[in-house]
Amino acid sequence: MKTAGMLMWIIGVALFGYAALFFDPSVDAYGLSGRVANLALLQQQELIAMAGAALFLAGIIFHAASDLAEALKPAAPVTTVAASPLTSDILPTAVARDETSDAELMAQHGITTEGGQYxxxxxxxxxxxxxxAYAKRAAEAR
Known part of the structure; x- marks a missing residue:
């Protein structure tokens, strides 16, 4: 969504810039000196500018929404966790097995058991x- 937002606001700026700077809504005045404004071309210029402005605003909103979505995104759920390299690093500091029993640890961190899993x-x-370890990390993040 972030890439789409960036692409939209870049195209929007380009369209608006084209309409404002390069689009020529005038035509030759045959038999008269100079050029005159053509109403159909003026309308086309206005539509291109409005489309560019709308794309720009939509792109900015998409870009900001993707940043907000990333900030609010919860951690990926772990359904079943096998032994991981992180666990062996955290285990000595995260769980002092001789100081606290399993039941006390579970009560302290709000962990329950269900179907043989914590x-x-x-x-x-x-x-x-x-x-x-996850309960401690969650508590630190709050």
Whole structure:
């Protein structure tokens, strides 16, 4: 959507610039000196300028909307998490197994179990360490 928005406002600026700077709505006045404005060409120039302005505004709105959508986009859900390289790095600091029991960790972070998996929010994890690590990251992001 961002690329489409950029393309739209660039084309809009080009169309408006063409209508304003290069489009000639006048015609030769046969037998008279100089040129006279042709109403049909003036109308065409106005339509090109309005189309360019509309494309420009729509492109700016699309571009801004895509930036807003990216900012509001939630993290990708992880349905089932197997052991990952990140888990081994986080595990020693994220879960102190000897200090806190599993039940206390789950209560502390709002993690429940369902069908043999650990559930935090809308996400499911096979390992408690992964669920706790994500819960801590979510808490830090707030």
């Amino acid at each position: 559930v935090f929010g809308q996400y499911r994890y096979d390992r408690l360490a992964d669920a706790v």
